[in-house]
Amino acid sequence: MNPDIFEAFREIVYDRSGIHLREGKEALVSARVGKRMRALGLTDYGQYLRRIKEDETGEEIVQLLDAISTNVTSFFREPEHFDFLAARLGEWYAAGQRRFRLWSAACSSGEEPYSLAMTMREAFPENGVDARILATDISTRVLERSLPGCYRADKVEPVPPEKRDRYFERQGRGEETVFQVREGLRKPVLFRRLNLSQPPFPMRGPLDVIFCRNVMIYFDNLVRKRLLDEMYRLLKPGGYLMVGHAESLTGMMSEFKVVKPSIYVKKE
Numbered sequence: 001m002n003p004d005i006f007e008a009f010r011e012i013v014y015d016r017s018g019i020h021l022r023e024g025k026e027a028l029v030s031a032r033v034g035k036r037m038r039a040l041g042l043t044d045y046g047q048y049l050r051r052i053k054e055d056e057t058g059e060e061i062v063q064l065l066d067a068i069s070t071n072v073t074s075f076f077r078e079p080e081h082f083d084f085l086a087a088r089l090g091e092w093y094a095a096g097q098r099r100f101r102l103w104s105a106a107c108s109s110g111e112e113p114y115s116l117a118m119t120m121r122e123a124f125p126e127n128g129v130d131a132r133i134l135a136t137d138i139s140t141r142v143l144e145r146s147l148p149g150c151y152r153a154d155k156v157e158p159v160p161p162e163k164r165d166r167y168f169e170r171q172g173r174g175e176e177t178v179f180q181v182r183e184g185l186r187k188p189v190l191f192r193r194l195n196l197s198q199p200p201f202p203m204r205g206p207l208d209v210i211f212c213r214n215v216m217i218y219f220d221n222l223v224r225k226r227l228l229d230e231m232y233r234l235l236k237p238g239g240y241l242m243v244g245h246a247e248s249l250t251g252m253m254s255e256f257k258v259v260k261p262s263i264y265v266k267k268e
């Protein structure tokens with residue numbers, strides 16, 4: 001991939017998703033874009049760029065972003081966040097709160113929002129609680145996978161066995177075994193496509209907790225700051241923001257108070 005073509009992909013990806021492809025990512029971009037081009041029967045990058053720009057449906061840019069972005073995730077990833085959440089939910093419930101709104105921003109294939117749903121179910125009884133989880137991602141491909149909540153056996157390994165039995169239905173046998181999230185746990189989770197690089201967002205808030213983990217690493221500081229300001233606006237005073245452990249947001253979290261590394265609270 002020559003530098004001009006790389007620059008053209010960089011611009012269009014940044015423009016549409018806020019994802020900042022750093023210098024030196026040529027090989028990665030060329031491999032991922034190449035795969036998509038083969039699927040379309042195209043051999044020339046210029047031709048593919050034209051196809052994206054001329055596509056009025058916006059479908060092809062979604063395909064390109066799908067090809068470019070990394071969707072790695074897992075159930076109960078960075079488990080301290082879920083322990084912390086369970087404790088706060090318990091406290092809020094004990095204090096009389098009965099409406100809970102959580103947001104998994106950049107939810108990938110659903111493991112994160114379903115882990116939130118399990119944590120919520122364990123924190124308080126189902127009856128008399130209005131609890132919902134918004135789960136968003138830019139990738140339509142991962143959202144389509146999330147909705148039915150079906151996971152291969154190796155994917156549900158991080159889920160403790162008693163939770164797996166309670167919240168998943170086992171289907172098939174041997175290598176074909178699939179675990180489907182039970183309907184009762186799927187119901188409170190609402191999946192929507194949302195581009196985090198383009199605030200303001202249509203949600204009304206106020207939200208109790210936002211998980212925005214392992215996505216800001218792809219953004220530059222401008223996009224990160226805009227997103228953090230919007231999440232601050234949407235949180236209730238005393239609401240929490242969790243970010244990925246590997247994300248360094250030093251100097252950008254002026255409004256938030258640090259609770260511990262990767263956990264922030266909106267001041268009361």
Ligand SMILES: C[S@@+](CC[C@H](N)C(=O)[O-])C[C@H]1O[C@@H](n2cnc3c(N)ncnc32)[C@H](O)[C@@H]1O
Pocket residue numbers: 017018019069070071072073074077105106107108109112136137138139142194195196197212213214215218244
């Ligand atoms: C590495 S996954 C993180 C999943 C999950 N939050 C976790 O920590 O396990 C990153 C996700 O961010 C999504 N993403 C990338 N750019 C985005 C954007 N501009 N708006 C919303 N989602 C985006 C990708 O599609 C991908 O599913």
